[in-house]
Structure formats: structure tokens, C-alpha cells
Amino acid sequence: MTHAARWAALAGLGLALGLPWGFGGASTTVRYQPGHCYTQYDADGFAYLSCDPGMSYIDLDPGTEVPGYAHPVRALVVGCAVLLLLAFRSGSARLLRAAACCAVLGAAYDGISLAGGPLIMLAVAAVLIGATRARRAGPPAFGTGRPPSWSTPV
Structure with a gap:
């Protein structure tokens, strides 16, 4: 996961706390x-x-409408941020996947709506899921531009 994606995910979580969520x-x-x-x-x-x-x-x-910091979903947003920071610190792919699951649960907490908070959480979940897929693929093999599993001839 690149540094830009890390900061974008953390900024999205902070933004989700300030944007309106469902009705409270x-x-x-x-x-x-x-x-x-x-x-x-x-x-x-x-x-x-x-x-x-x-x-x-x-x-x-x-x-x-209530903002994210006054909505019950704040526990999921903060939990996602903590898992994300722990994943950055330890480099654990499992913690990154857990943070992505937490973001999806937070977005679906009140049902999918067009309020700002759930949309930002869906965007954070997309970034995290993309990061877990990029981690799973691994770095490309030297000189081929393809993942290492494809670099050997069949």
C-alpha cells in the first residue's frame, strides 16, 4: 500500500466522522x-x-441527520482507523483486511444511503480492498512487468 493510499484512507476516516450520516x-x-x-x-x-x-x-x-462523531457508527470508524494504523505499523495483511471489513460494516450500518459519511466509508473500503489485492499479488518479477507466478514459462 502506497503512502498516498494510507493517508487517503486515514483522511477519509477522519472526514467520515464529520460528515452527516443517517437519521438519529x-x-x-x-x-x-x-x-x-x-x-x-x-x-x-x-x-x-x-x-x-x-x-x-x-x-x-x-x-x-447526525454527524459521524454523534452517530453510533463512530465505534466502527475509530476501530477501522486503529486497525489501519496497526496494519501500517506491523505490515500485517490480516489487519488490513480486518480494517477493510470494518469499513464495509460501517458503510452498511444504517443501510446504504447517499449521505456523505457512508459514501466516504465505501471509498475507504474500496481503497483498503484494493490495497489487500495489491498485497496479495506481490511485486512484479524483475523485467517482466508480471507477478512472479506468471514469470516462469509453462
Whole structure:
């Protein structure tokens, strides 16, 4: 993984924390509106109280868009950054793949949406998956421009 890709992935994770993610603070509230009461009189002149039934309804509040630092996905973003830094430090391909998986899970946390945070996480995941594929292929053989497995004649 090149230094530019490393810094791009880390910058993308930092940017994902500041961009809006899905809706947070969504709630449902059951509300009751009481009926109206009024006085009625029977044939003998006696008064009694008559009330209409009330009405219950559910109030759906979708909430507002929240930035990544206030969204529950922040744990996945920070976890991805920690795995990425550990992978840079140790050179481990497994940690790099784990960071890519963490980025994919973070992007799909609220479902795929067109908000800025999930899109940046998908871009970070693409960079990390590309880095793991480049690591798996290895450096090209000297003078052939092909990976070492293809350099031997069949």
C-alpha cells in the first residue's frame, strides 16, 4: 500500500466522522387526545355527563441527520482507523483486511444511503480492498512487468 493510499484512507476516516450520516434520534410517541364532555338531560330533567371517546394516535418523529462523531457508527470508524494504523505499523495483511471489513460494516450500518459519511466509508473500503489485492499479488518479477507466478514459462 502506497503512502498516498494510507493517508487517503486515514483522511477519509477522519472526514467520515464529520460528515452527516443517517437519521438519529428517531422516536415514536403514542399520544392521546381526550374527547369532549358535555351535560345532557334525560326526560325527567336529571342531568348527566356524556363524554365522547378520546383518540389515540402514533406520532413518528424521524429525527435529524447526525454527524459521524454523534452517530453510533463512530465505534466502527475509530476501530477501522486503529486497525489501519496497526496494519501500517506491523505490515500485517490480516489487519488490513480486518480494517477493510470494518469499513464495509460501517458503510452498511444504517443501510446504504447517499449521505456523505457512508459514501466516504465505501471509498475507504474500496481503497483498503484494493490495497489487500495489491498485497496479495506481490511485486512484479524483475523485467517482466508480471507477478512472479506468471514469470516462469509453462
